[in-house]
Amino acid sequence: MSFDSEKKSKPSPESVVTAQPVPDNFILLTEENREGEERKLVRKLDLRLMPTVLVIYLINYIDRIAITAIRVKGIETDLHLTDVQYYTLLTGRCSALYTSCYRSAQIPSNMPPVMFVRTVCRPSFYIGASSCIVAWGLSSVLTGVTKNFADIIACRLFIGLPEAAFYPGAMYLLSRWYTKKELALRSAIFYVCLLISNALSSWIAAGILGNTQGKLGISAWRWLFFVEGAITMFFGLLTMWVLPDSPYNTEWLSSAERHLAQVRLAEDAGEADQDSLDTTIFEGFNLAIRDPKVWIFMMMSCSQLLGLSFINFFPTLTAILGYDTTVTLLMAALPWVFASICCVVNAWNCDRTGEHYLHLASWWWVAILGYFISLATMSTGGRYLSLFLVTTGYCGFALTLTWVSNAVPRPPAKRSAAIGLVNGFGNLGNLMGSYIWQASWGPEYHQSMIIAICSLVLSTFLGLIIRQMLIRENSQMDRLDWELLEGPERDHIHEAARLEGITFEEAMRRRKGFRYLY
Numbered sequence: 001m002s003f004d005s006e007k008k009s010k011p012s013p014e015s016v017v018t019a020q021p022v023p024d025n026f027i028l029l030t031e032e033n034r035e036g037e038e039r040k041l042v043r044k045l046d047l048r049l050m051p052t053v054l055v056i057y058l059i060n061y062i063d064r065i066a067i068t069a070i071r072v073k074g075i076e077t078d079l080h081l082t083d084v085q086y087y088t089l090l091t092g093r094c095s096a097l098y099t100s101c102y103r104s105a106q107i108p109s110n111m112p113p114v115m116f117v118r119t120v121c122r123p124s125f126y127i128g129a130s131s132c133i134v135a136w137g138l139s140s141v142l143t144g145v146t147k148n149f150a151d152i153i154a155c156r157l158f159i160g161l162p163e164a165a166f167y168p169g170a171m172y173l174l175s176r177w178y179t180k181k182e183l184a185l186r187s188a189i190f191y192v193c194l195l196i197s198n199a200l201s202s203w204i205a206a207g208i209l210g211n212t213q214g215k216l217g218i219s220a221w222r223w224l225f226f227v228e229g230a231i232t233m234f235f236g237l238l239t240m241w242v243l244p245d246s247p248y249n250t251e252w253l254s255s256a257e258r259h260l261a262q263v264r265l266a267e268d269a270g271e272a273d274q275d276s277l278d279t280t281i282f283e284g285f286n287l288a289i290r291d292p293k294v295w296i297f298m299m300m301s302c303s304q305l306l307g308l309s310f311i312n313f314f315p316t317l318t319a320i321l322g323y324d325t326t327v328t329l330l331m332a333a334l335p336w337v338f339a340s341i342c343c344v345v346n347a348w349n350c351d352r353t354g355e356h357y358l359h360l361a362s363w364w365w366v367a368i369l370g371y372f373i374s375l376a377t378m379s380t381g382g383r384y385l386s387l388f389l390v391t392t393g394y395c396g397f398a399l400t401l402t403w404v405s406n407a408v409p410r411p412p413a414k415r416s417a418a419i420g421l422v423n424g425f426g427n428l429g430n431l432m433g434s435y436i437w438q439a440s441w442g443p444e445y446h447q448s449m450i451i452a453i454c455s456l457v458l459s460t461f462l463g464l465i466i467r468q469m470l471i472r473e474n475s476q477m478d479r480l481d482w483e484l485l486e487g488p489e490r491d492h493i494h495e496a497a498r499l500e501g502i503t504f505e506e507a508m509r510r511r512k513g514f515r516y517l518y
Helices: 003-009 013-019 021-029 031-069 083-092 096-109 112-118 123-130 133-143 149-175 180-211 220-242 255-269 281-289 292-307 309-319 325-353 357-376 380-391 393-397 400-407 412-433 446-480 488-500 504-511
Strands: none
Touching (some): 031 133, 031 180, 031 220, 031 255, 123 149, 123 220, 133 149, 133 220, 149 180, 149 400, 180 220, 180 325, 180 393, 255 488, 281 292, 281 412, 292 357, 292 393, 292 400, 309 325, 309 380, 309 412, 309 446, 325 357, 325 380, 357 380, 357 393, 357 446, 380 393, 400 412, 400 446, 488 504
């Protein structure tokens, strides 16, 4: 071989240098590294993202229902409240005052995270400190310094504004990191905090109220809001550092890990999990409201929450059993512990099988059975058994937004708007539910339970419609997979191919693997 030919066969230093950054980003995607590194990435998310949202949601819900525990500690005397005013304050959290504020704020509040993901701002900052957690903690603290009915109503009303951003925002953030085969279990564990908080809130409130009366000349009910609000604000500030932002800009992940996170989601949906540059949050909202599945999801969510609205009156239903306060609180906790276990097992099986409809609807049928038992008997055993059955209805609700994320996966702006619409509109069910458990219908509450049964039957029917729509769309994708793609959809697949380091044709073949989960 001549010197010239040998020289030509050797790569130039420039070519080696310029090619070096590419393998670094793709090193975790090699066959020998991919599986183990993906498990490490998911484990890192599980240890950092999940505990954070779990603790915050637990604090959030305990704060929501703290108002129900303070009557015995003199709030009516201190604020000169009448019985009617206290009842308005108590039910305002789930009636027109609170729910209309909470519901109307959820849709726009769920859009900024999309804008922040695509620009320089951080969803972790938005959720944690700038508007959400710190803001509702501050409102809780201010509740402790109120002097009259108008003051406390204003504080409780404005808690609804920052709280509205958290649940749909956190669900959207989970969908930015976990694939559709991983999301159901994580979402259910997240929602289990609501169920557990029903068991813990009374005990936590009892501990604070029982040991702070008169400390520093301050009533115990004021201490309750001071302590809960301060803890909430602390965790809000901590959230800025702990929560991830997006697979594109999270600083505590390496470049290769961020690339792997993007590829996972691209493979999961057959296209990149990223809005095109000309997609605005308002276009995402427009796309969502033009999708008939979103409207049916909205009605299904509203109907099932109406059917499960007993949650706001659960202590009353437990008190009907006729035991003293301590025994009643202990008995009220056990159904929620049982429901939490069922919720996690149900979500695990949902992830394992990929089936959604039956994992929602079957628990609504269990709740309906519980209502029928309550309609048939007033015996202590029968009524207590029915409480265990009706609480499991929330196992289905816990997967509702997960199903929305799977059924409306892309673009992210549309998914975010859909989550806000479904969750926000669903709270109309809580609003209506505030009025169907009337004291005049107790202690049997037969009319209330009949309304709840009808609502859950309607939810079952609406869910079946969504299931059939997704089956039909999967059939259409079977026919269209290899047809020429144009416009933004082709761009998304090109982006997925770039992230994975494969050809466009290979990305098309992988896209064939994506189907809606129903």
